[in-house]
Amino acid sequence: MxxxxxxxxxxxxxxxxxxxxxxxxxxxxxxxxxxxxxxxxxxxxxxxxxxxxxxxxxxxxxxxxxxxxxxxxxxxxxxxVRNPDDALGRVLRLHLALGSYGLEDVLEARVVLERSSFEAAARSASEEVLAEAQELLGRMREAEADVPLFNELDTAFHVLIARASGNRLISTLTSAVRESVRTLILQAEEGAEDWAATAAGLNAEHEELLRLLAAGEGSAAADLVERHIRGFHGAVVGDREGGAPARETPDP
Structure with missing residues (x-):
């Protein structure tokens, strides 16, 4: 036509x-x-x-x-073209900066999206995706001293799992929500009192998440990723909005 x-x-x-x-x-x-x-x-x-x-x-x-x-x-x-991921992230980041949404709103959106994506990925993730995720985690362990690179790889891991869910919209929204707070999370990581211990703890949680996915334990993976997100993201919300951090163990 x-x-x-x-x-x-x-x-x-x-x-x-x-x-x-x-x-x-x-x-x-x-x-x-x-x-x-x-x-x-x-x-x-x-x-x-x-x-x-x-x-x-x-x-x-x-x-x-x-x-x-x-x-x-x-x-x-x-x-x-069809390239919504970066564009949606930019728009959401601007609206967050302008006060259209609060950090607490973004936190809750991330929890909902990633619980869904991890539970679905436990059913549908291919061996190739699991191998790619394992490679990312290996690079994250090597990058523990390089905070910006660690942050980048962390984002890539979560977006990869969202894509593995089989729902492209959830993947796009997950990427956009994570991108909207990327700078805040990076600042919090760079300001962590004991980043080495924090990074090691985060990598341990990532490894357990991947193990649960490979075992097909979607419900357990969903519960863990919620705790994982509320840790560091919750601390960022508390710091920025004057409240107490959600957990002692931070997580991006």
Whole structure:
């Protein structure tokens, strides 16, 4: 099915351009991988200025549904993509910074999402996923002295398990929620009084989580990941909101 471009109304022009593109995506006339016509063709087809068109395309890039490659050749131009993870994380991080959500809200969302993903992953995780998770944990043990790298690998472990749940939306939301508090968690890790002991404790919990997944013990894995999250994330909430830390043993 070929996309049909029609002029749009002039009020709030870039929003109307977005609506036009959205309609074509919903109608199946545009799909992931499709390229938009060049600006010099698309702007007059929609009856808008090229500046208004560019504004709409920038918005689409921000929300992770478009990638624009500058230059010439087969890879140049704007292309529809499916890349919600990073975009959703950026948006959520900004809303958290603006006070739209509290850290306690994010904590509870993380608990709900990861309980679900670990329980599902215990049923569906493949040998390849379990091996990849084990490799990540090995790298985390080696990176205990490198806090930023440890934080990065920790995030990768939790997102991997979310993907292994088989639910792509849960995976995306888990990644976004974790990304929204990444900087706060990293700051708390770097400020830990005894980071070596904390990192060793976290790695021990990660190892037990992976053991429970491999054994298919989803309910036990869900319970442990909740305790695991409430430890460090709960301490961050307590520190930032003036309350007491949720647990003595922190966890990112």
């Amino acid at each position: 070929t996309a049909q471009w029609r002029p749009v109304r002039q009020s709030r022009t870039h929003e109307l351009v977005l609506e036009s593109i959205e309609r074509q995506v919903l109608a199946g006339e545009l799909k992931a991988g499709d390229r938009l016509p060049p600006e010099r063709e698309l702007a007059p087809a929609l009856g808008v200025s090229r500046s208004a068109l560019r504004e709409a395309l920038r918005v689409m890039e921000t929300i992770g549904v478009l990638v624009a490659n500058v230059g010439r050749g087969p890879d140049a131009g704007a292309r529809i």
